[in-house]
Amino acid sequence: MATTPDWVPAGIDTDTPSVARLYDVYVGGEHNLDSDRETARSALDALPGLDIAIGANRAFLRRAVRYAAELGVSQFLDIGSGIPTPGNGNTHDVARGVIPGARVVYVDHDPVAVARSREILEGDPAAAAITGDFLAPKDILDHPEVRALIDLDQPVALMLVAVLHFIEDKDDPWEKVAQLRDALAPGSVLILSHAYVAKDSGVGTTSEELQRVYSDFGAQLQNRGPAETGRFFDGFRLVEPGLTGMADWRPDADTLADHPMQHTGVVGVGLKV
Template identity: 90%
Template sequence: MATTPDWVPAGVDTGTPSVARLYDFYVGGEHNLDSDRETARSALDALPGLDIAISANRAFLRRAVRYAAGLGITQFLDIGSGIPTPGNGNTHNVARDVVPGAHVVYVDHDPVAVARSRSILEGDPASVAVAGDFLKPKNILDNPEVRALIDLDKPVALMLVAVLHFIEDKDDPWEKVAQLRDALAPGSALILSHAYVQKESGAGTTSEELQRVYRGFGAQLQNRGPAETGRFFEGFDLVEPGLTGMADWRPDADTESDHPMQHTGVVGVAIKN
């Protein structure tokens, strides 16, 4: 019988994969279990290049955080943050390269993600990780630990990176995002990425096989295009170049490759006036 790692909080079902722990496996992290690794390998088989797309998503996050910090935004609310990745590519690391002392709140509903984030951030007075459910935005906004670090009367970078494609239409993610947007002060930014693989795009197979893998453990992966994803930005002004594929949003000069999967997804950054 396999021994449960000491970083797994009590009560976690180690036999059921987790979206956060799958993502951790994809990016080379150490906080994933046998059930996650087996499912992640099936997902990679279902959609070749998925790991490349996820790396492109992380690169977009870093560029977008640098952009927001460059505008003078010093508060970052990262919802669906997952487990911190190895190295210095996490929101608090990137933001503080531009704005030392930036306040960062990570929010996730996965107990491993929250526990590991809290452990990593221990002793950091300007960052915290809290348990929260995107489907209950008011609870996130009213959380005392969130309010201790985030002043909603000042600009905030609201981050919804690789999270909305796990929310079904029946749960009206557009209305949930609207509640979060409405709580933000003028000058705030919305940083968002959403999975999208077009059929016949040349970017591997379609997403249908991948969706079946995720449905196997209860996750509903949505494949929304620019029109549906663009609705999340209502009331905000998209910055150039607007909605793009992941690697196409203000790319760095040293972009690793031109693999088609780098250009999947729909991403954007918008500002509240």
């Protein structure tokens, strides 16, 4: 009988995968379970190169956070933040590389993600990790730790990276983003990425089989293209180069872009005016 790792919070169903722990598998993390690794193998069989796409998504996050900080934005609200990745590529690390005093609140509904984030941030007065659900924006905005660290009268970088593709149309994610947008001051930044594999993407497959893998454990993966994803930026002005694939948004000289999966997805950054 397998021993449950000591980092697993009480009450976790270790036999059921979670989206956050699957992501941790793809990026080579250590906070995942046998059920996650088995499902990740099925996901990679369904969509080869998925882990490469996840890496490109993380690289986009780092470039976009750096961009926001270089604009002078010193507050980051990272919703659907997941489990912190190994190394210094997390939101607070990147933001503080530009603005040492940047304040960050991580929000997730996965207990492992929240527990691990709190462990990393212990003793950090300018960062917090809270349990919250994108589907309840007001609860996030009114959370005491958000109120303590984030001044909504000043520009905020709202991060919705790799989260909206798990929200079904029936839950109207566009309206939820609008609620968050309306709470932000002018000059705020929306950093967003969404899964998308077009039939003519050149990866030799579609997302349908991957969607079945996720639906088997209750996660409904949406494959929205630029038109649907672009609606999330209503009320924001997209910065150049607009909506692109993951590796195509303001790539650095060392941005990896030699695999078709690095060019999938729809990503963008918008400014609230």
